[in-house]
Amino acid sequence: MLNPQPAHHPLRTVLQQLTPRCCPGRVNFHCHTTCSDGSLLPQELAEQAVALGLEHLAITDHHSISAYGPVLEHFEAASHSGQSVPRLWRGVEISCLLEGCLVHVLALGFGEHHSSLGPYLHGQSVVGPALQAEAVLEAGRQAGALLLLAHPARYRLPFQRLIAAAYRLGFDGAEAWYDYQMQPRWAPTPVVCEAIAADLQQRGLLMSCGTDTHGLALHGR
Structure with a gap:
């Protein structure tokens, strides 16, 4: 197991x-913009995040953090005009x-100095040894990130096996609440999300949630 992220990480x-009801109205730790395969421009996503009244947001484009700067600028301008804005955390979705x-x-939640993640921020998946989960975890650790398995029930292997493997390696947690049914308005899928949350809780792992938005509405998939 890799060294765990320090317990004082603010995220x-x-x-x-978090609870199953926190998303999509209070937090969103999984969404996409046109900087990868999403449909919303970063500024459009930022506008919707403010309108929804989100408290915390992480944009997790695939292998890109290009949206972070424009969204942060929008939030700063909105805050100066008296609007409440979410706390913006750096995020990225990495294949491994x-x-x-x-x-x-x-x-999620890595710092401004994140050079160790550099190979994973070029817009496409890496190849070779860097594609292994251990390598991604080590790069994330060096950047000060928390590492969570996204939508554990969407893969060819059972989520129980994947969560167990992630736990052994030193993952911080996984996405507990996810809309596997892809409804017009996001809602966690019963039974499967409850089973994932119970598995994570038993192991003492963190639970996250997000809409995984690729379309034009931040409250849906």
Whole structure:
């Protein structure tokens, strides 16, 4: 197991307080813009985040953090005009191999100095040894990120096996609440999300949630 992220990471406290009802109205730790495969421009996503009254937001474009700067600028301008804005956390969705299965990892809350993640921020998946989950975890650790397995029930291997493997390696947690049914307005899928949350809780792992928005409405998929 890799060295765990320090217990005082500020995002850890936020994730420990999440419930299934926090998304999509209060928090969103998984969404996309035109900087990867989303439909919303960064500024459009930022406008919707403010309108929704989000408290915390992480944009997790695939292998890109290009949206972070424009969204931060929008939030700063909105705040100066008297609007309430979310706290913006750096985030990225990274492809890697876990148990020989191609999965997605959310790296969240990393710092301004994140050079170790550089190979994973060029807009496409890496190849070779850097594609292994261990390598992604190590790069994320060096950047100060929390590492969470995205949508554990969307892969060819059972989520129980993948969560167990992620736990052994030192992942911080996984996406507990996710809309696997892809409804017009986001809602966690019963039974499967409850089972994932119970598994994570038993292991003492963090739970996250997000809409995984690729369309034009931040409250849906």
